[in-house]
Amino acid sequence: MKDKKLGDGAHQAMLGGEKKPKVTTKETDRADEYEALQSFLRSISSTATLPPYVKGETFSSFRGVFNQCLITCAVLVLAAGAGHPIGFSAVALPQLMVENSSMKIDEEMGSWIASIHSAATPLGSMLSGPIMEAIGRRRTLQCTTLPLIIGWIVIATSVHNGVLLFGRVLCGFAVGVMAAPSQVYLGEIAEPRLRGLLIGTPFVAYSMGVLYVYALGGVFSWRHVALLSMVLPGLAFVALCFSPESPTWLARRGRFHDAMAAMARLRGDPDIAQRELHELVNAREKEKARGEHSIKFLATVTRAPVLKPLLLINLFNMLQILSGSYVVIFYAVGIFEESGGSLDPHVAANASALVRLCVTVIACILLLRLTRRGLVMISGVGTAVCTLSLAYILFQGKVEGLAPPVFILGYVAFNTLGFFLLPGLMIGELLPTKVRGLCGGYIFCLFNAVLFGFTKLFPIMKAKLGMAGVFGLFGASSSLATVVLFLLLPETKGKSLLQIEQYYQKPNILWVTRKKASNNQEV
CATH class of the missing domain: 1.10.1200 (Non-ribosomal Peptide Synthetase Peptidyl Carrier Protein; Chain A)
Structure with missing residues (x-):
């Protein structure tokens, strides 16, 4: 009552x-x-006569869809720029280790150059939440371009290993700041039917950025690669100047008329924009009436509707790191070389980047057709089969032929199909509106801190376990991640962000118990 x-x-x-x-x-x-x-x-008093949502969906006009895609393209340019630092170590390390290199390094320094990027990223991720809540999602993305460009300048002009590491730190910090705002921004501007596609497209650009660096590394020196990596961040800054701020952020800041203008541009129809924004403001006022609006952050994240998706996202992130998704990017050439096979390691590394790019495009298209859970299950099972099969083959001894590179490319393909895209999707969809910004930053902070440790220790782990043991670990982690997602991941395809929040407000924990929990709630 x-x-x-x-x-x-x-x-x-x-x-x-x-x-x-x-x-x-x-x-x-x-x-x-x-x-x-x-x-x-x-x-907008006329919204009282507008029909309610149908299954939580809002269908924009053609103009609205075009505007959403255009704004997404601005984020994609920045996301591609974020992929440059990730792939840079794979092309720079082989050049720096040759005898005639002007800055010759050993394997220990090489591991620092590869991993220091991930060491700086958590700091950026930790600050990204408060920054995007204070100045907005779009402005935060614009601010990240400055340290990214400066970092590349430092790397390109470095004459000492310490200076090179400092440049990698700057780039890692910038990538850490931009990770959460890009996913949150796209999740808040997109309508439900397009949200999966638009949130997934930055990973296409990210993969393209990695491929771009790999391709340049085969032609130019690492210094020239660093200089050419400044182009996309500069273009992204200009493109974001013409993009609107997130209507959700504007409404929660009390800037209702600005939110209405932004929503009208994104939906292309004033009536649709009014209805969606009216629902958003209504939910905000009900939240305030229940006394939840003023609850402090720590008290908020310990509430079940926030804690359940938060634990799921962090657990999956840890398992994804252990499954090798990013280590294969950092050490692509070395992994192909030590796994054996008749394919040239540099050619195989470029092929892996191309496979990642193509599969990311395919995955974004499949998100319009397949359910989230279905796509993730295919990804998890395929990843586990490829890695465990390769571990078994390598355990038998050094293998020649195409089997090792084919299994690694298959692993990259299946891992990219669902696992690679899922963290961004979960942050953009599962987290409640009032904590999406702050929690998104802290999630990426923890993710990158663990990624740094795993990347730094990878050479030691490889020496102790061998490549067979490494891929065995990848396979076991992929299998466990698949089981966790099967049990806990809710289906969000076609659901509005408010409907997803309501799902976590119910007492269900496992996805298979949702109907029983829903019936009990109604009773």
Whole structure:
């Protein structure tokens, strides 16, 4: 009964039925926000007659879809620039280790050059949450281009290993800051039917950025590669100047008219934009009426609707790292070389980047057709089969022929199909609106901290276990990740962000118990 009264109160506030509260000195900000809300609601009062959502979906006009894709392209340019530092170590290390190199390094320094990027990324990820909540998603993405460009300049002009490492730190910091805002931004501007595709496309650009660096490394020196890597971040900054801010962020900041302008541009139809924004503001007011709006961050993340998706995302991220998704990018040439086979390691590394790019494109298209869970299950099973099969072959002894590179390329393909895209999808879809920005930053912070440790220790692990043991670990982690996702991952295809939040507000934990939990809730 109490919840019903609170909900009714929020509904009356939405209709402007409550009288304006008396303003005191301490309540000036609250009164200003109240007045802005009432002004906004009066301007879209016609939304009271609009039909409700059908299965949580909003269909934009052709103009709206075009605008969403155009804005996504601006993020894609930046995402491709973020892929450059990841792939750079694979082309720079072989050049730096040759005898006539001007900055010759040993294997220990090489591991630092490969892993230091991931050591700096957690700091950027930790700061990205507060930054994007304070200045917005779009501005945060623009700010990341500056340290990224400076980092490449430092790398290209370095004359000492320490300077090179500092440049890698700057690039890693920039990539850490941009990781969460890009996924959150695309998740908040996209309509439900396009959200999976738009959130997945940055991984296409990311893979293209890695391939771009691999290709340049086969033609130019590592210094020239660093200089050419500055082009895309500069273009991204300019493109983002013409993009709107996230309507969700604007509405939660009380900037309702700005949110309406941004939503109208993204949906291409004022009526559709009004209805969606009205639902968003209504949910926000009900949240305030329940007293949840003012709960501190730590208390909020320990609540079940937030804690359940947060634990799932972090658990999968750890298993994904152990499955080798990123280590294969950092040490591509070396892994192909030590696994054996008749294919040239440099050619095989370029082939892996090309496979990753093509499969990412295919995965984004499949997200429009297949369910999230179906795509992830195919990815998990395929990844486990390829890695465990390769581990068995390598355990028999050194293998010639095409078997090792074919299995590695198959592993890259299946891993990219679902596992590679899933972290971004989960952050953009599973986290509640009020903590999406902050939690997204902290998730990437933990992810990159563990990734740094795993990347740094990879040479030691490889020496102790051998390549057979390494791929055995990849296979075991992939298998466990598949089981975890089968049990816990909800299906979000075609669901609005509000519907996904409501799923986690129910007492279900396993996906198979959702119907029983839903029936109990209704009773």
